[in-house]
Amino acid sequence: MKVTLQPCGAVLEVRAGETLLEAARRLGYECPHGCRNGNCHVCEALLVEGRMQQQGVVLDHGEFFACMAVPLEDCVVLWDGVLALGELPERELACQVLACEDVGGDVFRLRLLAPAGRPARYHAGQYLLIRREDGGESAFSLASAPGQGRELELHVLARESSAIELLAFLRRQGFAQVRMPFGDTHLAQLPDGPLVLIAAGTGMAQMHSLIEHCRRSGFAHPVHLYWGARTPEDFYQLPHWNEWRQVPGLVLHQVVSELCGWSGRCGLLHEAVREDFPDLSRFHVYASGSPAMVYGTLDALVEAGMDAHQMRADVFAYAPR
Known part of the structure; x- marks a missing residue:
């Protein structure tokens, strides 16, 4: 049976004899619930279409408790507070x-x-x-x-x-x-393909989280990190940097934009990425930095043939262009 939840729009496949709350939790949805016996009223919802059975009573409209009600046919339900898959409560x-x-x-x-x-x-x-x-x-x-x-x-x-x-x-x-x-620039689900992580300055914090999560999760694809700074002195100490150098499939690049006399790479981050990868079609790209840096990187990589949808950045949400 299918139960459509409003306002989130999720459609749940509910098994025979399963309560709505049990189905939602089994499928990974975050939803309001407490005691699971109807006393706390936290999971109260409204039946808009269809029929449900609750404590032996068949309902075809009105309020019910998701922890107790079992759908008898396809239903439409108004249940506030249910979060989309991958979304966590604030x-x-x-x-x-x-x-x-x-x-x-x-x-x-x-x-x-x-x-x-x-x-x-x-x-x-x-x-x-x-x-x-x-x-x-x-x-x-x-x-x-x-x-x-x-x-x-x-x-x-x-x-x-x-x-x-x-x-x-x-x-x-x-x-x-x-x-x-x-923020929606995250790894709630690991992608099926290699990553290119592009960070300017303390944008490295976000990439640090992504890399550590990939390490702990046994991510099977290569990860290429590009960390940019204006001068070599702007690179700060990371607790796991030396460990990362020994991780198979993790490739580290430090790129300096304003001082080309040091021993490492010089130039802009997107220049380094384009130099290393003439074809970016198979990569999932994550970027973190100022809006100017992120949009400049996006434009340069799209010009090089990357599909704009391959790149994710929080800037796209808080500073839309």
């Missing part, structure tokens, strides 16, 4: 500040500990919002991978007063109030 967490370490290039590695009773749920590549002293919020990519448990890692460039003041506030307070997760 949560607000008070996280302990474990450490704020200077890692070079004016970047600080901020380590937070989520509360034990409310685990931080996110996909590799997502970001969080952290509350400032003035009550506003600042966005930072999560450099940690979901498999790391309660510890969250951020890479904060502290050159502007707003970032410097935020770090000082967090040190004084000893905890961080965060909201998460956000």
Whole structure:
């Protein structure tokens, strides 16, 4: 039997004798539920079309509890709070500040500990919002991978007063109030093909999360990382960089744009990618950096023959062109 959920639009294949909640959970949907016996009313929904049976009573319209109701035929249901596959619920967490370490290039590695009773749920590549002293919020990519448990890692460039003041506030307070997760440039599902990861500056935080997730998940395809900075001194220390050099299938590139006297590669990130891969048709491309950098990279790679749909970046959502 098929049950169509509104407003999310999902269509569930429900087995005979299975409650709507059981079917939704089996298929991987995040949905509101609590006690599973109808007493808490959290999973209350509205039957719009079709018939269901709940505690021996056949319903053809009206309110019901997803934890108890069994569809008898194809139905249409209004059930608020159900999230699409791969989407996680937003949560607000008070996280302990474990450490704020200077890692070079004016970047600080901020380590937070989520509360034990409310685990931080996110996909590799997502970001969080952290509350400032003035009550506003600042966005930072999560450099940690979901498999790391309660510890969250951020890479904060502290050159502007707003970032410097935020770090000082967090040190004084000893905890961080965060909201998460956000962003659709993630690896909820590992792609069936090689990755090209392109990061400028602390955009490396997002790529750090993606790489660590691929390592922990046994990703079978090659991963090519291109990390760009204006000068060699702008590259900061990463805790796993030396380990990454030994990982089969993980290829690391550092590219400097403004100083061509160092021993590594020089130029723009998209130039390095195009030099290495004249044909990008088989790659999944992820980019992280300023809007100007991301769109410049997109245009250059599309000019080289890449389909624009192959590239993902949070910039496309928060700074659409």
